[in-house]
Amino acid sequence: MQPFTTHTGTALPIDRSDVDTDQIIPAEFLKRIERTGFGPFLFAEWRKDPAFVLNRPEHAGASILVAGPNFGTGSSREHAVWALEDAGFRAVIAPSLADIFRTNCTKVGLLPVTLPPDAVRRLMDAVSGDPTTQVTVDLEAKAVNAPGFDAAFDIDDFTRWRLLEGLDDIGLTLNHEAAIAEFEATRPSFLPTAIRSA
């Protein structure tokens, strides 16, 4: 995955709570068996409204999404993160994020940032008022900055390190191959297998 150190860009404000992954990418677009090409279907239904913020020319090229609480709720579809990534987004900032969505972000390299509700409100108002506002998300410093805006965010050290380095989880886990094999040797024999004749 692409490493994330620091990123500066304009922001797209989605001022709604509980934006579910069905809105981010509707189910009809989940039939692709490829990992790419989901960007054009990002917010496909809401996008049909010409007034929807993603359609507004002043927000074209935005690379940071600012959203209301519980963003990414619902379905586990990683396609939601792929669609955001494919559409050019590098970070999502919200007062809270759904667990699976947040994890999916960290696997893909889209930085999930949670800030206190009042901070997100101020940032939302700033980028809505002036869409050219340059927002910087700095993972090394764990900070979000914009003119007149400065907020620190928390992220666990392991995830931060993995994102900074762009490391693949599977490779890291396979360093523990011996521990996995050792664990397997101790599993009770009454545990089930999926083998049909079992």
Next chain:
Amino acid sequence: MITTGTTLSQKVWDQHLVHRAEGEPDLLYVDLHLVHEVTSPQAFDGLRLGERTVRRPDLTLATMDHNVPTAPGPQDPVSVRQMEALERNCAEFGIELYPTGHVGQGIVHVIGPQMGLTQPGLVIVCGDSHTSTHGAFGALAFGIGTSEVEHVLATQTLPQPTPGSMAVTVDGDLPPGVAAKDVILGVIARIGTGGGVGHVIEYRGSAIRSLSMEGRMTVCNMSIEAGARAGMVGPDDTTFAYVEGRPHAPKGAAWERAVEHWRSLRTDPDAAFDREVRIDASELTPYVSWGTNPAQTVSIAGAVPDPASFDDPIHRESAERALAYMALRPGTAIRDIRPDTVFIGSCTNSRIEDLRVAADVVRGRRVRDGLRAMVVPGSMLVKAQAEREGLDLVFRAAGFDWRDAGCSMCLGMNPDQLSPGERCASTSNRNFEGRQGKGGRTHLVSPAVAAATAIAGHFCTPADLGIQRRVADGG
């Protein structure tokens, strides 16, 4: 106060620790990995790209559910391509697959328990958020994304940050007509769509204990709708009786050892939860959702709320948006709302008990003229069982469509969809905008309310139809 006890979820967690180190997420072993056609193709591609293989195909089970048509008709070539990809991937990596047309096929969260693969104390994952269903058995079961699916295929493990623990205790007797679905809708209404974020919920209390396994599955299924990472119920004799004798259940001496282990899987009396919520069962009623998230529900005896009545501006705006989408006016009595379609199915409410409850309501009655009604069993084995009991005849005689197994109208991904503006009473789990088809309007209800509504043509309970039987069992 210092407590030394541990919770059920902590016990299962600790028993699956492969590696723990300061400053790293725990590495957990996965006992069962369920796979379906939608969230797996890119994971298999990733394996091939990384020149990796599936570590434990014997602990991996695949089926087709999201895309499958539930009635004969032309097949969408894009869906077919996705199902064929799963077939190829399972063949290449040696994974058991229950494809369309196979008697074992069904919704992934219905077939695991039905086969006896879902057992207490297991760690179960699947690229589907409703994996929480399996927690009804005292398994730690959670939904994952496609990158994590690839990780489990390659390593049979998953790095996971430690979750918080949350007890949701429902004590007392459920009032007549209150189903498991109403219990979980009541829980979500109280704790909110984000109320469980970062936590594993353990459902406790006499009302939960009184539920059948299928009812417990309905409750755990919608844990994700409260934002929780997983939902669990401590295993008990109800659990063991359900598992015993199923094809993949332990047998003979292995059964005895398994049950002995399972009996140890309970939260210690002196264990402390990070959060506790208590609900008096007698306060629960049949619920109907009026909005576009699963916390936006009201008693069937109530009315569509006025957004102005919400103090929190976020809830107020959300309610305003929801009412505009749902084309509902504040103050409208729920019983005056008339759906166009009734859908009985989904991983929440498509098991045999759900179908029995619904069939009891519609037996000898007719679906209201002009209303579309369908029943989609959760698996082909549920379908066969229902047909042995004659339930298909009851539904057909009443005017319901009787379908093959699949996710069907729970999500707009197969031919079963709502049309723009169409209003549906649905036993599924999500009332998001467009969830059941573009522009479709979903009202979440229990199977009993769905069935009664199909007959009356407006939201109602079996009691409204003069059916006094207690329908609390099942979904």
